[in-house]
Amino acid sequence: MAEHIKCLIIGSGPAGYTAAIYAARANLQPVVYQGIEPGGQLTTTTEIENFPGFPEGITGNELMDRMKAQAERFGTDVRFGIVTEADLSQRPFRLTIDGEKEIEAESLIIATGATAKYLGLESESKFRGMGVSACATCDGFFYRNKDVAVVGGGDTAIEEATYLASICRKVYIIVRKPYFRASKAMQQRAFETTNLEILFEYNTEEVLGDDNGVTGLRIISNEGVRKEIAIDGLFLAIGHTPNTGVFAKYLNLNNEGYIITDGATSRTNIEGVFAAGDVKNPHYRQAVAAAGSGCIAALDCERFLMEHK
Ligand code: NDP
16 A cells, blocks of 8 residues: 655655754654765765765765764654656646656655766766866866866856856866857856866877876867866866656656746756755756755745645
8 A cells, every 4th residue: 555645755855854844843754765876966976065064074975974974853754765667647636756756746846956077087987076176166176276177168167167267277178069159258268278278189088197186187189189187176067967757748848958937946847846956056056055955945835835735
């Protein structure tokens, strides 16, 4: 028989846990399924210095452990598991966890996040967290006065490259096409940044490094000319994939696959289904923004459950 859950939260990043803290305190008896990456993307970064309330900084893992503990303190049931099937065509929503456990949920908060795309090189995975990052805002500070490279030609790549240029000695931006995909205004910003060197028509072949981390990059031009550049850090900015998975076919998504919500709320096109964090927001991929979004989802969900008693 299916287990009946009043408020089901999928995802265990800052959005999911913040939603759980609020939902638990409002007596919605939330259940959180942690998903593929318990703790979310923050667990792949090192030190977090821009989450308010931690003036000395905190590691990604510790911050997530604390959010989990705070959610559990008020009675959230946090479980391992991945949603493998979902039927959102009627309420209660029916979901299957790990291919076997059946759930009926009166309300659903989707906080499954987004996954940064990587190039897929073996050397890139080897140095992930040791000089390879997908978030300049998170990790850029550690490269003060050092040399770094950014891969990508979109708005994010230029935003990250110009941000890094304000911290680092030299920044390379590696663009596979002979032009940027980014908006004209962002391109202008890149062209005007003096310590930013743009390498058009280059692809990354290998991340070079030693026991201490990244030391350089081997790139190859579209004409087949190889070149090595010395860098201390590599930032990937080649896009993100929102993790909408089994929910995608029921929800209104934008062109890039992010869940569309109603104005500043977390309400999706399905009554009783709410979205929070990076899965609905490609622009402000920050822990504190995701946490705020989780709070909004819990408040919207509470209101919905009150109205549908
Ligand atoms: P985009 O999808 O817009 O750009 C991805 C970039 O990465 C493209 O230049 C693409 O190249 C390149 N790329 C993809 N795969 C590879 C690969 N394997 N090797 C090398 N390069 C690769 O993603 P963004 O994250 O930049 O932007 C996402 C959305 O967010 C966009 O709508 C953007 O406008 C928006 N945004 C807006 C900002 C702002 O307005 N300030 C700031 C940040 C994002 P190619 O062009 O050849 O496909």
